[in-house]
Amino acid sequence: MSKIVVDTSILINGQLIAQLEAGNIENAEIIIPQAVFDELQSQASQKREPGFVGLEEIKKIKDISSNFGITLSVQGTHPSSEDIKLADRGRIDAMIKDIAKQNNATLYTSDNVQHLVTQAEGVDSVLIKPIIKEEKLEFLKFFDSETMSVHLKEDMPPTAKKGKPGSFQLVKINDKRLSKDYLEFMATQMLEAAKISDSSTIEISKPGASVIQHRDYRIAITRTPFSESLEITIVHPIVKMSLDDYEISEDLMKRFSDRAEGIIISGPPGSGKSTLASGLANFYNSQEKIVKTFESPRDLQVDPEITQYTKLDGSFDNTADILLLVRPDYTIFDEVRRREDFRTFADLRLTGVGMVGVVHANSPLDAIQRFIGKIELGIIPNVLDTVVFVKDGKIETVYELELTVKVPSGMTESDLARPVIDVKNFENNSLEYEIYTFGEENVIVPVGKHTQVGIESLAQEKIKEIFKRYDPRAQVEILSNHKVRVIVDKQYIPSIIGKGGSNINDLEKQLKVHIDVVERGSQYTPSSLDSTYELPFT
Numbered sequence: 001m002s003k004i005v006v007d008t009s010i011l012i013n014g015q016l017i018a019q020l021e022a023g024n025i026e027n028a029e030i031i032i033p034q035a036v037f038d039e040l041q042s043q044a045s046q047k048r049e050p051g052f053v054g055l056e057e058i059k060k061i062k063d064i065s066s067n068f069g070i071t072l073s074v075q076g077t078h079p080s081s082e083d084i085k086l087a088d089r090g091r092i093d094a095m096i097k098d099i100a101k102q103n104n105a106t107l108y109t110s111d112n113v114q115h116l117v118t119q120a121e122g123v124d125s126v127l128i129k130p131i132i133k134e135e136k137l138e139f140l141k142f143f144d145s146e147t148m149s150v151h152l153k154e155d156m157p158p159t160a161k162k163g164k165p166g167s168f169q170l171v172k173i174n175d176k177r178l179s180k181d182y183l184e185f186m187a188t189q190m191l192e193a194a195k196i197s198d199s200s201t202i203e204i205s206k207p208g209a210s211v212i213q214h215r216d217y218r219i220a221i222t223r224t225p226f227s228e229s230l231e232i233t234i235v236h237p238i239v240k241m242s243l244d245d246y247e248i249s250e251d252l253m254k255r256f257s258d259r260a261e262g263i264i265i266s267g268p269p270g271s272g273k274s275t276l277a278s279g280l281a282n283f284y285n286s287q288e289k290i291v292k293t294f295e296s297p298r299d300l301q302v303d304p305e306i307t308q309y310t311k312l313d314g315s316f317d318n319t320a321d322i323l324l325l326v327r328p329d330y331t332i333f334d335e336v337r338r339r340e341d342f343r344t345f346a347d348l349r350l351t352g353v354g355m356v357g358v359v360h361a362n363s364p365l366d367a368i369q370r371f372i373g374k375i376e377l378g379i380i381p382n383v384l385d386t387v388v389f390v391k392d393g394k395i396e397t398v399y400e401l402e403l404t405v406k407v408p409s410g411m412t413e414s415d416l417a418r419p420v421i422d423v424k425n426f427e428n429n430s431l432e433y434e435i436y437t438f439g440e441e442n443v444i445v446p447v448g449k450h451t452q453v454g455i456e457s458l459a460q461e462k463i464k465e466i467f468k469r470y471d472p473r474a475q476v477e478i479l480s481n482h483k484v485r486v487i488v489d490k491q492y493i494p495s496i497i498g499k500g501g502s503n504i505n506d507l508e509k510q511l512k513v514h515i516d517v518v519e520r521g522s523q524y525t526p527s528s529l530d531s532t533y534e535l536p537f538t
């Protein structure tokens with residue numbers, strides 16, 4: 001009777017059962033090293049998928065062993081704590097190899113390194129590469145061309161979201177309740193595919209939760225203790241859009257091309273944020289830019305020239321260290337969620353890398369709010385210059401940010417001037433919000449649209465008449481009850497100010513208001529005598 005020693009890899013991928021059922025293994029003793037059994041038990045105890053898969057495989061082998069003249073045994077010693085610590089360096093693999101050597105047995109493995117090492121030591125080894133036919137993966141039968149996501153939960157009928165971003169409905173696929181065994185079968189199949197397919201990877205594996213990226217399907221598997229029962233959720237993008245598919249103005253397209261290098265794409269879940277981020281990544285790639293992505297999981301639909309990075313050693317901060325060495329022009333960060341993600345985003349932007357971040361938010365202002373407190377207020381406009389809000393798959397609002405020094409709207413005293421972040425609507429250049437420090441708090445204040453009443457209109461005309469004596473084209477804006485802005489050509493400013501400011505002081509006393517005199521076409525940069533001037537931050 002021949003002897004066969006098996007390792008963890010061939011138990012997890014199901015190829016040992018396949019060899020038995022194909023008649024390639026008969027009248028043999030299958031030896032499972034104690035180290036293999038303990039490793040599977042440990043993983044199952046931590047609610048990790050490979051542990052459950054491997055133990056189920058051993059159970060199946062035991063059930064069918066008598067049909068093929070197979071005997072099953074467990075040999076070897078339990079790994080010590082030192083062995084477990086050195087498992088990543090091959091200690092457990094060495095123990096498995098030693099069992100094969102001691103029994104003059106053949107090692108069956110799907111691990112190429114284990115196969116080569118075993119052969120190098122003169123021990124017989126058979127390398128069996130797993131085979132998964134992707135078209136036979138069970139979960140694919142739940143999808144059609146309109147399905148965005150499928151939700152499978154133990155003892156519940158399967159449901160799916162159908163439609164498109166911003167316009168979908170949850171429908172019941174059928175009335176058949178899903179059994180735990182059926183979901184376990186699906187989870188095992190997905191995990192096996194992830195281990196052998198170049199288009200499938202295990203992105204996250206934690207006690208009670210696993211995330212697998214299979215082609216463009218994102219699969220989340222949860223079980224106790226993380227969830228109260230076994231659940232599988234599969235998300236699949238149904239739309240791949242380029243920037244040409246969006247209603248983007250010529251000015252916004254020019255901003256994306258030439259100026260915007262700190263972009264935040266915000267919106268609620270399912271609004272189409274990642275779809276726009278993918279389109280923007282492909283746009284920059286078409287502009288002959290070097291583009292990388294930060295993703296966990298990696299599910300953006302981007303061109304093959306774009307390299308998709310995930311967390312390095314569990315942190316995007318470590319990924320950033322590598323990113324700077326490859327010198328990208330733009331990086332797509334999907335998504336910026338944790339405090340350290342915001343810091344990493346800011347650090348990369350301040351080093352000169354063009355950044356596009358995806359942020360969950362119910363409004364564009366909420367997206368900006370999420371950066372406040374995580375990075376210094378004064379550098380936010382250097383990190384974010386454009387905030388895009390997506391809803392129902394469409395670009396709804398675009399804000400641009402600029403740091404100025406001025407008296408905030410609603411305040412009148414010139415000694416209240418401070419750094420203020422202006423949040424402007426990009427399309428019409430109207431100021432909608434101001435962000436500044438008030439006392440010890442950072443505040444976001446909406447700037448209301450002011451409608452003149454009759455008395456204000458008369459006052460404006462009266463003031464305009466006075467300044468038309470100096471400049472026939474003078475314009476007047478009433479900023480508050482105690483402050484006006486006068487816009488004139490540069491050549492008339494000296495006569496309006498007067499020697500030592502005497503003339504402007506007389507006019508202020510006459511009109512009983514504070515007057516800002518600014519040059520026409522200067523983006524309201526006030527005269528040198530005005531203490532409430534605005535200065536763009538560079």
